[in-house]
Amino acid sequence: MNNTISNLSAGLRNVRISQPVSHSDIQNEYESQTNQTLDSESVSRLKEFFSQGAPNEGYTLVSHRSAPNGFKIAIILSELEYNYSTILLDFNKGEQRTPEFLAINPNGRVPALIDHTNQDQQVSIWESGAIILYLVEKKLKEEGSCSIWSDNLVEQSHILSWLFFQTSGHSPMIGQALHFKYFHSSNVPSAIERYTDEVRRVYGVLEMALAERREALIMELDAENAASYSAGLTPLSQSRYFDHPVWLVGDRVTIADLCFVTWNYVVDRIGIDLKAEFPEVYKWTKQMMRRPAVIRALKGNE
Numbered sequence: 193m194n195n196t197i198s199n200l201s202a203g204l205r206n207v208r209i210s211q212p213v214s215h216s217d218i219q220n221e222y223e224s225q226t227n228q229t230l231d232s233e234s235v236s237r238l239k240e241f242f243s244q245g246a247p248n249e250g251y252t253l254v255s256h257r258s259a260p261n262g263f264k265i266a267i268i269l270s271e272l273e274y275n276y277s278t279i280l281l282d283f284n285k286g287e288q289r290t291p292e293f294l295a296i297n298p299n300g301r302v303p304a305l306i307d308h309t310n311q312d313q314q315v316s317i318w319e320s321g322a323i324i325l326y327l328v329e330k331k332l333k334e335e336g337s338c339s340i341w342s343d344n345l346v347e348q349s350h351i352l353s354w355l356f357f358q359t360s361g362h363s364p365m366i367g368q369a370l371h372f373k374y375f376h377s378s379n380v381p382s383a384i385e386r387y388t389d390e391v392r393r394v395y396g397v398l399e400m401a402l403a404e405r406r407e408a409l410i411m412e413l414d415a416e417n418a419a420s421y422s423a424g425l426t427p428l429s430q431s432r433y434f435d436h437p438v439w440l441v442g443d444r445v446t447i448a449d450l451c452f453v454t455w456n457y458v459v460d461r462i463g464i465d466l467k468a469e470f471p472e473v474y475k476w477t478k479q480m481m482r483r484p485a486v487i488r489a490l491k492g493n494e
């Protein structure tokens with residue numbers, strides 16, 4: 193990928209996938225599984241934040257220095273020009289399983305977002321898809337429009353299909369592939385293969401959708417050559433619109449696209465070469481990585 197991409201977020205390159213979280217008595221579970229006690233300094237650091245008078249403006253993003261799901265939310269906050277500050281949890285100290293954090297996310301994972309702007313009550317949201325939806329709906333209500341979302345029900349449904357696909361079918365499969373490749377206690381080649389194949393299948397779906405968008409765009413904008421493209425006499429790659437941005441829904445970037453960026457950034461670690469295998473996905477990712485809001489978020493500039 194280009195320099196902009198390779199310079200961004202050294203932390204994200206060290207993406208860490210941890211063990212599943214127990215739901216019963218999470219703190220004890222953590223201690224018995226890992227033979228570690230929660231670090232009292234970490235606990236009090238979080239306790240202090242959550243107990244001190246809450247800020248009355250902006251948002252607090254609870255994340256981790258190498259969590260693609262956390263950076264995903266930073267990107268949306270940044271695109272929406274919302275003020276936010278970030279608390280980075282230390283997974284090695286088990287901060288994601290402290291009672292203070294579980295009170296805002298019972299699933300004990302990042303990201304979580306605290307909205308301090310609501311006059312009546314402080315709102316906390318968890319699950320990256322739910323957080324994204326909350327933020328864009330809020331923007332739409334506040335300003336009457338939100339370019340990375342839509343006020344049209346049909347378009348919303350198209351955007352949401354991609355968002356749900358990303359949160360349920362894309363990142364979990366990459367997460368599992370990374371886990372079996374780097375962190376599992378024993379080598380299980382069939383598991384690595386199963387999850388890597390599934391990630392490739394998911395990228396095939398994205399590649400096809402983007403290629404269809406590209407073809408439609410070229411036929412529309414490059415009308416004088418459309419007949420030649422249709423007859424197969426000229427390859428689409430010769431069109432001057434071959435590198436023109438295309439988006440999953442409509443003719444502008446939306447959360448349907450932006451939710452994929454951070455994970456696209458780490459798939460080379462499971463042996464997937466987007467540039468060689470999924471060229472439309474690669475061009476699409478590069479377009480998003482050039483956006484000032486995306487660059488700001490990935491650099492950790494709030």
Ligand SMILES: N[C@@H](CCC(=O)N[C@@H](CS)C(=O)NCC(=O)O)C(=O)O
Nearest residue numbers: 210211259260261301302303319320
């Ligand atoms: N479905 C969740 C997944 C969140 C998730 O898995 N977060 C990872 C970091 S990207 C995490 O918190 N891992 C810590 C752990 O597993 O203990 C979402 O989209 O928010």
